[in-house]
Amino acid sequence: MKTAINVIYFFVSAAFLFAALSSCGRSDQPASPAIVIMGDERLTLDDLRSSIPREMTANITKADFEDYVNRWIDSHILYQKGLDLGLEKNPDIQRRVREFEIRLIGAAYLDSTLETKIIVTPQEISKYYEENKDIFVRSKQEIHLKHLLLEDKATSDDLYRKLRRNQAEFDTLLVQYNSHLPEDERDLGYVSEDDVAEIIWSKVKNYRNNAIVQPIKTDFGYHIFKVLDKQEEGSIKELDDVKIEIEARLRQQKLEENYTSLLTQLKASVKIETYFDLLNRIPLDSIVSRNGAEFARGQ
Incomplete structure (x- = not known):
């Protein structure tokens, strides 16, 4: 659910952001096919692809894309109307655009400077694990599950009978029927009762290792689970x-350490003057008020 919310938030924000960033127009005719053409503005397939952070690509649906396109249209219409009123000349708008530009370019600099230099070695991972095993203690029983997801009862019953006769066919059937699903939706890894629907947990918890669970019906279809392993509360994760x-x-x-180190180096190379004593002389509740500004000018 959290991932879905992040995807939605991204698309809502990106639609309005894209309108601002594309306001300068394009000097070259884009080679990528257009998804939307609206006056002099267009949204191309390449634009859409480049707007999506890599970490979100696995979770975005076609409905998300359509929602983004519709919001792009809405934001461009509103943007154009704002231009008609001359709002881009508003000093407050210009200040906010400038602040955003500073943050955006600064973040891009950090990405290009820090992210590419961070390497985590297998030795570091092993060392961290050995020194911090206490944080990997299971707070609840966990079961390692694989599952087949099928659309109809007849197919699920047929495959269940086959698997009862030969469990070794499970992975073969998994590829045959669920190859379209991401790996983490076929092999669920270790899950607890908090990670799956109650109807699923109430069934699988009663089976032994390597058992095939009788088909379970949910809103998504019919599930055939294979119990690979069980680990009890208090055990340490591998x-x-x-x-x-x-x-x-x-x-x-490492990112936080490098960020702190980089900023320390950069600040040392620039003359920076701060006047925090001014803030200390102004009452906190008046800093944002006109009287507070007049007070500051009078000092």
């Missing part, structure tokens, strides 16, 4: 199960 999590933690840690 390194292979937390490698990705550890790498993300170490990467973020």
Whole structure:
């Protein structure tokens, strides 16, 4: 759910952002096919692709794309009407655009300077795991599951009978029927009762390792689960199960360290004058008021 919210938030924000960034027009006719043409403005397929952060590509649906295109249209219409009123000349608007430009270019500089230089080695991951095993203790029972997702009951019943006779066919059937699904939707890894629907957990928890679970019907279709392993509350997760999590933690840690180091170096190369004593002389509730501004000018 959190990922879905992030995707929606991105598209809502990006639609309005794209309107502002594309306001200068294009000198060259784009080779990419146009999805929308509106006056002198156009949204091309390449524009759409380049607007999507890499980390979101796996979670975006066609409905998200359509929503983005519709919001692009809405934002461009509103943007053009704002230009008709001369709002781009408003000092407050210009200031906010400038602030955004500073943040955007600064963030791009950080990406190009820091992200590409961060490397997390297997040795660092192993060391972190050995030194922090206590944070990888299971708080609840977890079960490692794979599952087939099928559209109709007849097919699920037929495959279940086949698997009862020969469990070794599970991975073959998984490829045959669910190759269109991402790997993490076929092999769910270790999950707890908080990660799956109650109707699923209430069934799979009663099966032994390597058992095939009788088809379970949900709103998504018919599921046939294979129980690969069970780990009880209080057990420690294996390194292979937390490698990705550890790498993300170490990467973020290095990013923050490099960010602090980089800013320290950059600040040392620039003359910066600060007047925090001025803020200390102005009452907090009047800093944003006209009287506060007049007070500051009078100092």
